[in-house]
Amino acid sequence: MTANPPRIIIRLIWTSGLLLVVFLAAVFAGISAGSSGGGMLSVLQVILGKSDPDSMLHAIIWQIRLPRVLLAALVGATLSLGGLVFQALLRNLLAEPYILGISGGSAIGAITGILLGLSRFPGVSLTAFLGSMATLALILVMTSGQSVMKKESLLLSGVMVNAFCSSVIMFLVSVTQDAKLHNIIFWLMGDLSTADIRQVGILAGMLLPCFVIIFWHSHAMNLLLMGKEMAQATGISIKVVTITLLVTSSFMVSATVSYCGLIGFVGLVMPHLLRLILGPDHRILVPACILGGGSYLVICDLLARTLPQQGELPAGVVTALIGAPLFIMLLKKSGR
Amino acid sequence: MNPTIKITNLSHSFGKRKVLRNLSLRVEKGDFFIIIGPNGSGKTTLMKLMAGILRPQSGQIEILGRLNRSYTPKALARAVAFVPQRLPVDLPFTVGETVLLGRAPYQGALGIEGEEDIEIAKQAMQFTEVDHLSGATLGQLSGGEQQRVFIARVICQEPEIMLLDEPTASLDLAHQVKVMDLMEKLKVEKAITVVMVSHDVNLAAMYSDQVLLLKEGEIVCIGSPSDVLSFRKLEQTYDCKLLVDESPLGGFPRVTLVPGRYMESDK
Numbered sequence: 224m225t226a227n228p229p230r231i232i233i234r235l236i237w238t239s240g241l242l243l244v245v246f247l248a249a250v251f252a253g254i255s256a257g258s259s260g261g262g263m264l265s266v267l268q269v270i271l272g273k274s275d276p277d278s279m280l281h282a283i284i285w286q287i288r289l290p291r292v293l294l295a296a297l298v299g300a301t302l303s304l305g306g307l308v309f310q311a312l313l314r315n316l317l318a319e320p321y322i323l324g325i326s327g328g329s330a331i332g333a334i335t336g337i338l339l340g341l342s343r344f345p346g347v348s349l350t351a352f353l354g355s356m357a358t359l360a361l362i363l364v365m366t367s368g369q370s371v372m373k374k375e376s377l378l379l380s381g382v383m384v385n386a387f388c389s390s391v392i393m394f395l396v397s398v399t400q401d402a403k404l405h406n407i408i409f410w411l412m413g414d415l416s417t418a419d420i421r422q423v424g425i426l427a428g429m430l431l432p433c434f435v436i437i438f439w440h441s442h443a444m445n446l447l448l449m450g451k452e453m454a455q456a457t458g459i460s461i462k463v464v465t466i467t468l469l470v471t472s473s474f475m476v477s478a479t480v481s482y483c484g485l486i487g488f489v490g491l492v493m494p495h496l497l498r499l500i501l502g503p504d505h506r507i508l509v510p511a512c513i514l515g516g517g518s519y520l521v522i523c524d525l526l527a528r529t530l531p532q533q534g535e536l537p538a539g540v541v542t543a544l545i546g547a548p549l550f551i552m553l554l555k556k557s558g559r
Numbered sequence: 560m561n562p563t564i565k566i567t568n569l570s571h572s573f574g575k576r577k578v579l580r581n582l583s584l585r586v587e588k589g590d591f592f593i594i595i596g597p598n599g600s601g602k603t604t605l606m607k608l609m610a611g612i613l614r615p616q617s618g619q620i621e622i623l624g625r626l627n628r629s630y631t632p633k634a635l636a637r638a639v640a641f642v643p644q645r646l647p648v649d650l651p652f653t654v655g656e657t658v659l660l661g662r663a664p665y666q667g668a669l670g671i672e673g674e675e676d677i678e679i680a681k682q683a684m685q686f687t688e689v690d691h692l693s694g695a696t697l698g699q700l701s702g703g704e705q706q707r708v709f710i711a712r713v714i715c716q717e718p719e720i721m722l723l724d725e726p727t728a729s730l731d732l733a734h735q736v737k738v739m740d741l742m743e744k745l746k747v748e749k750a751i752t753v754v755m756v757s758h759d760v761n762l763a764a765m766y767s768d769q770v771l772l773l774k775e776g777e778i779v780c781i782g783s784p785s786d787v788l789s790f791r792k793l794e795q796t797y798d799c800k801l802l803v804d805e806s807p808l809g810g811f812p813r814v815t816l817v818p819g820r821y822m823e824s825d826k
Contacts, residue, residue, distance in 0.1 A: 229671050442670035446663055449647045452612050457716065458636030458664035503651035506669060 231506060238507055242514035246296070249518035253292035253525050254284055286420070292521055294418040294426070295538065298479045299489055299520025300513040301430055304437060306490020307512045308472040311444040311505060312465060316495065317553060320476040321487035324384030328358025329480035330411060331388055334395050336481070337407065348429070351481035355473040358384055410484040412537040415524050417483075426482055433475040434513055440468055441505040448503070486520070486539040488546020493519050495553065561624035563588045563720055563752045564609060569618035571604055571776075578604045579776040582618070586769070588719075591746050592754045593763040596773035597797055602756040603644065603724055605773070609754065610641035610722050623719060636664035640713035644724040644756075646705055648697050654708050655693035658684055661715030683714040687741055703734030710741060714749075721745065723755045727762060735759075739766050764788050764811045772796055788812045 255266045268274040269284050302320060309318040309325075320326045332354020336347035365380045396407060410417075443464045446454040455461045479486075493516040494508065501507050520538065523545070527536040562585040569582040578601045586592045594602045607613045608620060611627050620627045622638055630638065640661075650657060661683070662676040684690040687707040697705055706726055713721055723742070727735040739762055745751045757763055763770050763784060770787040772779040774796045780787045790803040793814065800822060806813040 229673055231671055439668055442663065442666075442668060445652075445670070446660055448650055448652075449660065450643070450645075452607070452610075452643050453641070453647065455612050455632065456610050456636060456639070456641035457660065458633035460632045498651075504656070 231504075235507060235510065238501055239510045239514065242511055242518070246514045246518045246521075249521040249525075250292055250296060253295065253521045254288045256525055256529055257283065257288055290418040290420045290423050291415055291524070293420075293423045294483065295415050295520045295524040296517035297423065297426055297430055298415070298483055298486060299493075299523075300434070300517040301475045301479045302486060302489035303493035303512040303516025303519065304434065304490075304509065305472045305476045307494040307505070307508055308437060308444070308468050309490070310494060311447055312468055314448065314450075317491070317550065319488065319490035320472070321485065321490065322381045322385075322550070323362055324358050324381050324388055325355050325362075325473060325476055326480050326485050326487070327385050327388030327392070328361075329355040329477035330485055331391050331395070332357075332477065333481045333484075334392060334407065338395060338399060348478055348481045351477040352474055355477035355480070356470075358388070359469060359473050412484060412539045414537050414539075415483050416535070422482065426478060429478045430475050433471050434509075436471050437468065438506075438509045440464055441509045444468070444505040444509075445503075484537075484539065487543050488550060489516060489520055489523075489542050491550055491553070492542075492546050495549070560588075561621070562586060563590075563623060564754070565619075565621040565624075566609075567619045567621075569605075569608065569615055569620065571601075571608060571613065571616050573604075577776055579608075582776075582778060584771065584778065584781055586720075586752060586754060588752055589746060589750050590752055590768045591743065591766055592752070592769045592771065593767035594754070594756045594771045594773060595758070595760055595763050596771075596779075599775070600773040601776040602773055606641070606722050606724050606754070606756055609720075610639055611635045612641070633664045636716060636718075638718055639720045639722060640716040640718035641722045642706075642709050642713055642724065642726060644728065646709050648705055650697050652696070653693065654689060654695050654697065654700070655680065655684070657697065657708055658689075658711045658715050661712040664716060679717070680711075680715050683711040684708075686714055686744075687711040701734075703730050703737060706730065706734070706738055707741070710738070714745070718751065720752045720754065723753070725756050725758060727757065727759060735762065742766070760788060760793065760814045764806065764813065765808075784811050788814060 251263075251266075254270070255263050265274065265280060266284065269281050274281055306319040309320065309323060310316050312318075329351040333347050333351040335354070336350035339346075339350075341347050341350065361384060362380055365376075392411065396404065399407070443454070443459050446457050446459050447464070449457070451461050493512055497508055497511045497515050501511055520542070523541040524538040527538045527541045530536065564586040566582055566584050569579055570577070571579040582605070594605065596602050604613065608615055609622075609627075611630070611632075614628070622630070622635070627635060652660070658680045659672055659676060660670075662672060662679065663670050666672065666676070681690065684693060687710050689704060689707050689711055692700060692704060692708070697708065700708065710723075710726070721742075726738050726742075730738065742753050742755065743766055746753050767784055769782065770784050771781045772787050772792060779796050780792050788803060789812075790801070793801060793803065800817040802815040802817060803812050804815075805811070
């Protein structure tokens with residue numbers, strides 16, 4: 224008998240392949256749409272390098288649309304992966320960086336950094352990371368001693384942390400006499416429009432290693448679903464795995480927050496949907512969340528750009544419009 | 560030859576509360592070793608210390624002749640497997656996937672399962688008679704079936720020692736016997752050393768080679784069922800009235816609880 228590749232590898236290739244197609248389609252749609260027009264065909268020509276490099280469309284696609292779409296993809300991937308990790312670690316399907324207040328903590332850190340006049344990288348990214356670690360510590364202290372985090376205490380602590388964070392943010396905003404106040408507020412609501420390709424490259428350089436680290440721990444996340452004691456007795460070093468995953472995911476969430484503010488509920492919608500379709504195995508779900516979450520935010524941003532007659536919405540508004548009702552639905556279902 | 564488990568001067572406290580006081584004991588290879596004692600006597604803590612889930616605060620635990628601290632987590636998991644009292648029955652995996660998780664100590668970080676792993680999982684499920692449930696999720700099963708799934712999972716782990724915390728606690732009579740028979744079969748057929756916490760002194764009498772009677776973190780007595788399960792020792796430890804005679808099956812003691820109404824005449 225010839226040795227077949229293990230079933231899990233075949234499944235991994237299939238699901239990732241399919242989602243990659245979806246992802247590429249979403250990216251293409253994201254690049255094609257925009258107020259300056261350009262049909263799909265001419266966009267395709269630009270991408271394939273068969274158009275005049277001095278044309279208007281060429282500049283718009285390479286300098287405006289592509290960075291924006293890639294930023295949306297990176298942020299969407301990070302936030303849904305972050306949701307997946309927190310859901311596994313806290314054994315609670317409602318956990319998500321935004322709901323837990325980790326995004327809010329990063330935002331405080333980021334605004335502080337902006338007000339101090341730091342550059343976006345590495346200054347603001349660092350203060351955002353410190354902010355996220357502070358909220359993470361706060362959440363862990365509030366919920367310590369519980370083997371499984373109860374749904375109610377999770378929500379309550381999240382609401383409280385969020386309320387605290389927003390008042391700190393409001394305070395910081397109100398003492399600012401910056402003419403760019405509008406920008407800060409727009410950024411807070413989740414703004415993807417400020418990207419340039421160099422910044423996207425820096426962000427990718429920070430995020431991609433995190434994706435690899437998390438994928439490397441995906442089977443440990445499977446074992447963690449059995450509870451800490453049983454996972455430990457199956458050969459997992461709980462402390463090392465938990466700390467690695469928490470720090471890695473907080474780092475990547477804070478990095479995205481420092482670039483484009485608060486975009487909520489992505490980490491709730493995508494892991495939930497993908498779990499329904501693909502089952503609970505994290506070795507499948509981690510790559511699926513990266514590709515699926517990326518596609519999702521690209522599409523949300525596409526809607527944010529094209530739905531309003533004039534101007535555009537922040538992408539965070541669209542994700543919240545979709546995510547918040549789903550959250551309530553999930554809460555009701557899990558309460559039964 | 561080294562004992563399978565050797566515990567020397569083990570003490571453990573949670574905050575100010577001393578749970579185990581200066582415990583020393585040995586468990587020999589292939590024994591069915593049952594720990595009994597009143598609530599709060601430290602049974603579960605002792606078990607978690609043996610499983611390496613808790614670190615000993617003072618004293619030593621040797622597993623197969625080596626200090627358990629000197630093992631890597633994976634190596635320890637290949638020697639000792641553990642089934643906690645509360646099973647994670649909300650686990651989203653199917654029965655087959657759950658059992659396969661037991662192969663993790665033998666796999667790389669990603670737990671890629673080869674043909675051999677799948678074959679071992681299949682045999683483990685046949686051993687505990689849950690192979691026909693392979694595609695079901697845990698929530699669909701009865702308590703006895705769930706318990707047997709998690710026993711199959713630890714069989715898959717191919718340990719020398721199996722630790723079980725009250726595996727029969729929530730089961731009906733038929734399932735209690737089934738689980739206990741299963742553990743005896745593991746002991747006999749696979750030469751696995753079984754250590755179990757139980758509240759049921761009669762199950763301990765029927766199945767164990769060695770019984771450890773704990774009270775307030777100290778050893779009251781350790782030895783064969785007929786030595787340990789004596790009227791005097793049990794009455795002192797549990798602080799209640801009971802009768803001990805020989806089981807009609809012969810060869811081991813039988814413990815009968817005495818309801819309060821039979822005591823009235825003594826007053």
